[in-house]
Amino acid sequence: MHDHEPLQLEHFLPYRLSILSNTISGDIAREYQQQFFLSMTEWRAMAILARFPDSSAREVAERGAMDKVAVSRAVSRLVGAGRVSRDTHDDDRRRSVLNLTPAGWKIHDVVAPLARQHERDVVGKLTDEELATLMGILDKLSPV
């Protein structure tokens, strides 16, 4: 009678991708959350500020594909915790100028290697060719 055609979730790309991504990100996050009371958004903001000092909140949001409210909140907490400094831009007083503080760098220098190691563990399961293909696929599929 009715031909319902359920999805085969186990072969459904968006679903599989979402599980994999959550697993990987979650595994890393758990480690630094315990040690530093650092949310994923906060860590992402810190990583961006490490790489692009003097960014404004908007730039952090753009580079991290996060929304500006999330960034605003993450930055307030980071500033409150003394991990990020917030100044006002000289030429545009709406804009903030964000940077890691020494305390922020100290955390960064623990978490970044940890994240890198975790990535190596994941990537280590792939052949060089698979990795290359995967990066190519990400380039193709990713927005921007």
Added chain:
Amino acid sequence: MHDHEPLQLEHFLPYRLSILSNTISGDIAREYQQQFFLSMTEWRAMAILARFPDSSAREVAERGAMDKVAVSRAVSRLVGAGRVSRDTHDDDRRRSVLNLTPAGWKIHDVVAPLARQHERDVVGKLTDEELATLMGILDKLSPV
């Protein structure tokens, strides 16, 4: 002096994967959320029940890699909306026996093709070889 070695987020796999996955899942979700007031978790539960009728909440959680609280809430809403029926298992009265109702199937039969089409759009950007490699990678990296 200090050698801080910031992460290169733009080449950092967990980060790129997370952006891609959120983009893809978010795009699909936006469509059915508007039309049916259906959260991603609810839709996922429905898709699982379509494919595995008579599942218990725990089975839904397991198959969907969701946590049991999320499932419990999604199922209550679905039952409340008349989209899923909940009975008690004959041999184990702790266990629920869940199924799509006719109203649930009706929604399923709209959303499933929509999801499939969206996947085709995404997958269409890849060559056959890339897709095969990607699925292989997902098999390798995925838990279970």
Added chain:
DNA sequence: CCTTTATAGTTTCATTTGTAACCATTTGCA
């Protein structure tokens, strides 16, 4: 100039989510 419009960022409020504690029932085993 001075008014309108755009941009940076924050706040507020409702909703969602995550964790832990909690019932009810069932299972394992002394």
Added chain:
DNA sequence: TGCAAATGGTTACAAATGAAACTATAAAGG
């Protein structure tokens, strides 16, 4: 048996998130 441990599921409370409204500053156009 009967009692502790395990399991299925819900509830309660705190924290995270998202959308919209809001403030402050800057840019654009008459």
